[in-house]
Amino acid sequence: MSIDLLNETDVPVDLEELHDCAAFVLHEMRVHPGVDLYIGVIDEAAMETLHKQWMDLPGPTDVMSFPMDELRPGTDGDEPVEGMLGDVVLCPTVAAKQAAEAGHTTAEELLLLTVHGILHLLGYDHAEPDERREMFELQRRLLLTFLAGRGRTGAAVSITPPSGE
Numbered sequence: 782m783s784i785d786l787l788n789e790t791d792v793p794v795d796l797e798e799l800h801d802c803a804a805f806v807l808h809e810m811r812v813h814p815g816v817d818l819y820i821g822v823i824d825e826a827a828m829e830t831l832h833k834q835w836m837d838l839p840g841p842t843d844v845m846s847f848p849m850d851e852l853r854p855g856t857d858g859d860e861p862v863e864g865m866l867g868d869v870v871l872c873p874t875v876a877a878k879q880a881a882e883a884g885h886t887t888a889e890e891l892l893l894l895t896v897h898g899i900l901h902l903l904g905y906d907h908a909e910p911d912e913r914r915e916m917f918e919l920q921r922r923l924l925l926t927f928l929a930g931r932g933r934t935g936a937a938v939s940i941t942p943p944s945g946e
Contacts, residue, residue, distance in 0.1 A: 782807060782814045788822040792873040795888060796822075798931075799871075802892050805927045806899045810854040813861035817849075818902075819868040820895065828872040843875040844894040846901035853904050869898030889928075896924050 784803050786796040799820055807816065823831075828841035835845065850864035871894050873887060880890035897920055907913035 783817045784820065785818070786820045786822075789827070790822055790824045790873060792822070794822050794873055794891065798888065799891060799895050802895050802927050803899060805930070806896055806923050809923055809926070810903060811861055812852065812854060812866065812903070813863045815863035816852060816866045817864075818866045818899070821868065821870045822873055823870050825872055825874055828870065828875065831870065841872050841875050843872055843879060844898045845870050846898045848902045851904070852902070867902045869895065869902065871895065871898070892927070893920070893924055896920050
């Protein structure tokens with residue numbers, strides 16, 4: 782599995798923890814070990830440009846996902862497929878504002894957004910109430926299990942929808 786990360790901002794971000802979180806999610810979702818994933822950390826101006834270009838929405842958002850090969854999680858009956866999963870871009874300054882409002886750390890918000898972005902790459906969405914319930918419950922379980930594996934309870938992490946959605 783290839784997970785490439787790049788912080789293009791001056792904001793300190795624990796890329797190793799984001800990598801570990803992404804690897805955990807991909808493993809739990811039974812994604813082929815040969816997939817490629819890119820996670821970029823960008824500033825508000827770059828995120829605003831992407832948000833306008835791809836969603837036709839003003840202002841920066843917290844996370845955006847760009848699927849490549851439309852890969853899906855493996856199931857008990859199907860073997861996962863190798864390929865390019867896609868790109869997730871995060872904006873740490875937007876994440877910091879959301880974290881402050883939700884009462885948890887920016888690092889926890891970035892982990893939440895990483896999980897959220899990967900689930901979008903895997904075809905999950907939250908446009909409909911049933912989809913929303915499924916995606917956010919899965920997101921919650923994945924994040925809290927990851928945090929517990931690192932000796933953190935995640936009790937303070939409020940699992941709320943990202944702002945741009």
